[in-house]
Amino acid sequence: MKLLDIRNLNIELLTNDDRIRAVESANFSMKEGEVSALIGESGSGKSLIAKALVGVLNNRWEVTADRLHFMGEDLNRKSDKERRKIISRDVSMIYQEPRRCLDPTANIFSQLEESLPDREFSGWFGSRKSQRVKLCSNLLHKVGxxxxxxxxxxxxxxxxxxxCQKIMIAMAIAKEPKLLIADEPTTALESTTSLQVIKLLKSLNQLKDMAVIFITHNLNTITSWADTINVMYCGQLIESGKTQKILSAxxxxxxxxxxxxxxxxxxxxIDKKERLYTLKGTIPTLQHLPAGCRLGPRCPNAQKACVKMPEQRKVRGQQFRCHYPLQELTK
Structure with a gap:
């Protein structure tokens, strides 16, 4: 059974004048215990997909999907209360801006304590308090x-x-969720702590069978242990597949x-003064997307057919949106 199965996900921003489609026709699925990387430039819609899944987008956003299944449960058919219960029990998320996500009026212990699941405690009230203190201190030690x-x-x-980022990570792993969504979890961390957090997430994935959606710009961080890679550009998932296949071809x-x-x-x-490879041009705004393929104006292989939107295709287990896929061009 698939842990997560999303089909034709659309996310639109409602404005006074128009609807801006920030994510279009995204398909995403993963198995239990799988590590899936979600990569792409800033503004491509990676974080929006994560926030739509956990239900934290405000009323300015409209989320629709043909299928939105989690652990066999059809979230589209659930009430808001039922969906929140499922998500709060089995899904945790590490956000990009931790200080904005923490409660400014409560101390750190009370916020950590609140994130602990009740199933961890037994005995009388006094012993439960000491258990909470011990668990909270252990969580902080785990994240450095x-x-x-x-x-x-x-x-x-x-x-x-x-x-603050370390505290957010500790709160996210406290209940040992079935799915952890990590949105740039190591951006604000020093390199040694970043490695420690990555090792911690790896061990939770292996020992607790915890699935991870890892959203990142740093490809070297994730490609060594992700099972699958999903690439986003301008609100579209343009390529998905097994990590080794996408890396090699x-x-x-x-x-x-x-x-x-x-x-x-x-x-x-690498020469010290050697220029890094970059695509010409810049990523377009969502209000002024190009006709046809989103990458068309910047693509080095663009041809006449690229003025039409490419359909999603699947070849040897890889899904992609491109009229002229690279492996066919090199044959």
């Missing part, structure tokens, strides 16, 4: 916070962005451009 006593009594505005020109733009320091052949 050593002085938990000082953090417990602190408020979000008293802490750095990096420490990408079908879409944009996917190849993303990987080519990452310097390969292991090869040792």
């Amino acid at each position: 916070v050593k002085d938990h006593r000082a953090i417990f009594e602190s408020y979000p505005h008293m802490l750095s962005e990096g420490v 990408p079908m879409h020109p944009y996917t190849k451009a993303l990987f080519d733009s990452e310097p390969d320091f292991k090869s040792g052949d």
Whole structure:
């Protein structure tokens, strides 16, 4: 059984004058215990998909989907209350801006304590309190916070962005969810702590069979342990498939451009003043999308047929939207 199965997901921003479609016809699925990477430029719609799944978008956004299944449950047929119960029990999310997500009026211990599931505690009231303190301190130690006593009594505005991010990660993993959505979880962290967090998520994935959707710009962070990769551009999922297949033989020109733009320091052949590869042009705004293929004006392989929107195709397990996939062009 699939853990998550989304078909034809559309997310629109409702304005006074028009509807702006930020995500269009996205298909996304994953199995239990799978690690799936969601990559692409800023503004491509990665975080919107995550927020739509957990239901935190406000009334300015309209979310529709032909299918929205989680653990066999059809979320489209659930009431708001039933959907929130399922999501709060089995899904956690690490947000990009942790300080804005933490309660400024409550200290860190009370917020950590609130994130703990009730099933973890037993015995009389006094013993439960000591159990909560121990679990909260263990969570902070896991994410690299050593002085938990000082953090417990602190408020979000008293802490750095990096420490707030660690606290958000601790709160997200507290209930050992079936699915963890990590939206740029290591951006505000120093390199050593970033590695520690990645190792922690890896161990939770392997030992607890916790599925992970990892949203990131840093391809080197995720490609070594993601099972699948999903590439977004201008609100569309333009390529999806097994990690090794996409790394070795990408079908879409944009996917190849993303990987080519990452310097390969292991090869040792990079000149200090050598320019990194980039696509010409800039990503268009959602209000002024090009006709046909979204990448058309920037694509090095664009041809006459690209003025029409490419349909989603599937070749050897890889799904992509392109009239002239790279592996056919090189044959």
